[in-house]
Amino acid sequence: MRIELTRHRLPELIALVEAIEQHDHAPFRTLPSELEDYFDSGLETESLGLVVDGVLAGYGVVRVPRDGSPLRCSGGTHPDFRGYGLGRMVVEFFDTAARRLAAGQPDATMEIHVDEGRDSLVDLLERAEFEPSGGYVQLRRDLSEPRAAVELPSFFRLVPWSDVKDTEVGAAYRETLSGLSDALESQFFVAEWSFVIVDGRSDRAKLAAYLLSHKYEQDWSAFGWSEGYTEELVVMPDYRGLHLATSLLNTAADSYQESGLEYAGMDISVDADGTSPMLDLFMHFGYEPIRSTTLYAKRVFPAGQPPLSATASGEI
Structure with missing residues (x-):
């Protein structure tokens, strides 16, 4: 039924x-x-x-x-x-x-995520004319491994989000971040594992980079390990090339480890063929690929087929 x-x-x-x-x-x-x-x-x-x-x-x-x-x-x-x-x-x-x-x-278009190993589902989707259109690779970084030290440029400060979130400056940063991502609003967001880097060279400090972390504790039994998850890592265009991402990743890794976790985790988007230049970059930071998920997509209305009118209806 x-x-x-x-x-x-x-x-x-x-x-x-x-x-x-x-x-x-x-x-x-x-x-x-x-x-x-x-x-x-x-x-x-x-x-x-x-x-x-x-x-x-x-x-x-x-x-x-x-x-x-x-x-x-x-x-x-x-x-x-x-x-x-x-x-x-x-x-x-x-x-x-x-x-x-x-x-x-x-x-x-419509899309569905398919984890690796789901061959019968892939066959079903492909027969329904869904096609792979990208996906992501799950990465992890062993927190027991040493981390390469980097120094922030002069007048730059790295600040925990938990220290600024309730301040006037934090309100301004929150407005900026909310315009870029909804990660702050998630039930899984962890302020103590999230950080911003500010450029203090002018009277009004500017947001230069940020890292937002989530905690998906319900997944750890499936993984077989505990991890802090990097949901968002962004360096503003004017501040690239200053190793700000390295500073944020290292600081987040320290906070995960201090919380008793084993790994830092993140997902990297890849093309339909499963490649991305970001994979090599994060492997350089000590991350290793664990598994992949493929995104299957399909046009809702095939080319040449007129879309339904806004008043069209149907029954399940």
């Missing part, structure tokens, strides 16, 4: 996703609060539940991001109910839901 997922099905959805991630050895664990966002995030969303013998055996969700990026597809089927065509039904739902959500947007 096909149903629309609603909040009252959240406990069943939590149990389903937990079973999928454990069976597939997913390199992460999804928190119940993240699944609750399907219903509370305020994003325009369509959802599908597949019920077999009274059990929620599969699900699909398509959401419209606020920033205009591709529609986000999520879904899966319970390990005990695979081989019966449920996965194909979820992928077909992605198509139909995306067409409704992207009505009037002829260039709209």
Whole structure:
């Protein structure tokens, strides 16, 4: 039976996703609060539940991001109910839901992330005309290894975010950072592991670089190690070439280690062929590749096919 997922099905959805991630050895664990966002995030969303013998055996969700990026597809089927065509039904739902959500947007695309080793899912997506369009590589840095010392240029200061977040200067930095990223608003953000570098050569200190850290403790059992995660690392264009990134990475690594963690982690975006010049750069800093995730994408409306009107509707 096909149903629309609603909040009252959240406990069943939590149990389903937990079973999928454990069976597939997913390199992460999804928190119940993240699944609750399907219903509370305020994003325009369509959802599908597949019920077999009274059990929620599969699900699909398509959401419209606020920033205009591709529609986000999520879904899966319970390990005990695979081989019966449920996965194909979820992928077909992605198509139909995306067409409704992207009505009037002829260039709209949708995307889904696929972890390495999911060959059957890749085959299913490719038969549905999804294509690899990039992805990312998970890196880690052993915190027990020595770190090359660097010095900041004169009049530059490295400051923990926890020291400035409630100050007038911190408010100005927060406004700048919020315009660049939503990492500060995440439930996983850790102020004590996040840092800014300011240029104090003028009367009004300028933000030169920053590093924002997250803590995904729920994933550590899947990883097999603990880590502090570098969510954002940015050096402003006028300050590149001053080794500010090295200073931030080393300081963050020190803070992770002082918290008793084993590794520093981050993800690097790669092209469709799995390459990026940033990989060599961060391997130079002592990071090593661990695993990769591929982004599969598809045009919502094939070339030459007119998009649905804004009033079009359909049933799940």
